[in-house]
Amino acid sequence: MEFILGFLIAAAIAITGVGAGTITAPLLILFLHVPIALSVGTALAFSALVKMVVVPIQMWRKQVVYRVVGLMLLGGLPGVILGSLLFRHAVRGGDQGILYAALGLIVVASSGWHLYRHFRRGAAGRPIRSHSRWVAALMLPIGAEVGFSSSGAGALGSLALLSLTPLQATQVVGTDLAFGLVLSLTGGALHALGGNYDGALLLKLVVGGIFGAAGGSLVAPRLPNRQLRLALAAWLMMIGVQFCYQAAQAEQHQISSIKARSHHALLIHHPVVLDCSAPPALRDSPAASFDPLSSGR
Numbered sequence: 357m358e359f360i361l362g363f364l365i366a367a368a369i370a371i372t373g374v375g376a377g378t379i380t381a382p383l384l385i386l387f388l389h390v391p392i393a394l395s396v397g398t399a400l401a402f403s404a405l406v407k408m409v410v411v412p413i414q415m416w417r418k419q420v421v422y423r424v425v426g427l428m429l430l431g432g433l434p435g436v437i438l439g440s441l442l443f444r445h446a447v448r449g450g451d452q453g454i455l456y457a458a459l460g461l462i463v464v465a466s467s468g469w470h471l472y473r474h475f476r477r478g479a480a481g482r483p484i485r486s487h488s489r490w491v492a493a494l495m496l497p498i499g500a501e502v503g504f505s506s507s508g509a510g511a512l513g514s515l516a517l518l519s520l521t522p523l524q525a526t527q528v529v530g531t532d533l534a535f536g537l538v539l540s541l542t543g544g545a546l547h548a549l550g551g552n553y554d555g556a557l558l559l560k561l562v563v564g565g566i567f568g569a570a571g572g573s574l575v576a577p578r579l580p581n582r583q584l585r586l587a588l589a590a591w592l593m594m595i596g597v598q599f600c601y602q603a604a605q606a607e608q609h610q611i612s613s614i615k616a617r618s619h620h621a622l623l624i625h626h627p628v629v630l631d632c633s634a635p636p637a638l639r640d641s642p643a644a645s646f647d648p649l650s651s652g653r
Contacts (some may be wrong), residue, residue, distance in 0.1 A: 357388065358560035358564065359560050360555055360564060361384075361387060361562035361564065362562065362563065362564025362565040363567055363568035363571075364383075364564075365402075365561070365565060366565035366568030367569070370569075376399070377399055377502065377508070378508075378510060378592065380398070380402050380403065380506065381398075381399035381506045381507065382459070382463055382575055382595045388557075388587070393443075393552045394554045394557075396443065396504075396547065397553040398458075398538070401540075401544040401558050402558060403540040403544075403590045404537050404541045405565075406565065408567070410533055411530075411533050411537050414530035414534065419529065420527075420531055420534045424517070425534050425535055427491045428531075429535065430495070431495035432509075434494040435497060435500040436499040436542050436543045436546075437499075437503065437542065438500050439502060440546035441503075442504055443505075443547070443552070444547075447550075456514065456600070457600060457604075458504055458572060459507075460595075462504075462596075464600070465508070465512070466592070467590070468513075470588075471589050474582065474586050491517075491521065494516050495535075498513055499539055502540070502543055503542075503543045506543070509535060513535055513536065514528055514532050517570075519643050528616050
């Protein structure tokens with residue numbers, strides 16, 4: 357199953373261009389029932405390996421603007437470190453609701469961006485003024501999202517570049533992929549150091565992904581890319597909403613558990629005692645006059 361999933365993820369990336377981090381973690385959780393702590397770290401490592409194949413091609417085509425990559429990393433690197441540390445703290449705290457909510461919201465935001473691009477196809481090509489001085493500040497929360505959920509660099513990074521820089525579409529793709537590679541390597545290493553990583557699962561995903569990337573690249577020119585991207589983005593949107601629903605359920609379950617423990621502790625510290633002001637008939641009953649010390653004589 358792991359080989360098939362790796363094949364399908366890599367093929368979907370090759371055909372539609374949707375980010376590896378956005379797809380991998382949700383599918384590992386839904387289909388393989390991998391714990392969310394392991395799925396995020398494994399997804400980051402898988403995303404880094406996929407980008408290590410793609411980014412050199414973008415560099416060879418001169419589609420990476422290194423000055424903009426440097427600006428992005430000024431905020432993105434501290435962000436991914438912060439996000440990875442926050443994720444580790446959340447895992448140790450055992451609060452699954454926060455993890456599911458964060459992953460769900462980021463998947464919804466990423467898929468929403470792809471839906472926006474589908475229906476506003478010409479909006480991204482309008483000439484705009486450069487506001488690149490804001491790039492570093494905006495990459496801080498995007499980097500934190502990558503470290504916390506493995507997704508966000510592709511969709512949100514592209515959105516920031518399209519909004520703040522006059523880069524061409526091909527340069528946006530190449531520059532954002534290079535940025536995502538560095539974040540995935542950094543975040544994946546931090547998650548691996550924290551133990552949130554499944555090496556055996558990653559190996560199987562990579563083996564399946566090699567064939568998936570090759571097959572997807574071959575059939576991509578013959579398939580309706582826009583329609584497939586729309587279907588995948590809509591499906592990811594539903595997955596993100598489902599994660600948000602699971603987060604609400606986990607939070608409700610946690611509240612119920614806290615209430616149950618509080619009630620149990622109250623009964624232990626405040627046991628029920630016999631009321632001496634009860635009627636004489638109740639005080640003179642055998643249950644009321646029972647003496648455990650005298651019963652053993």
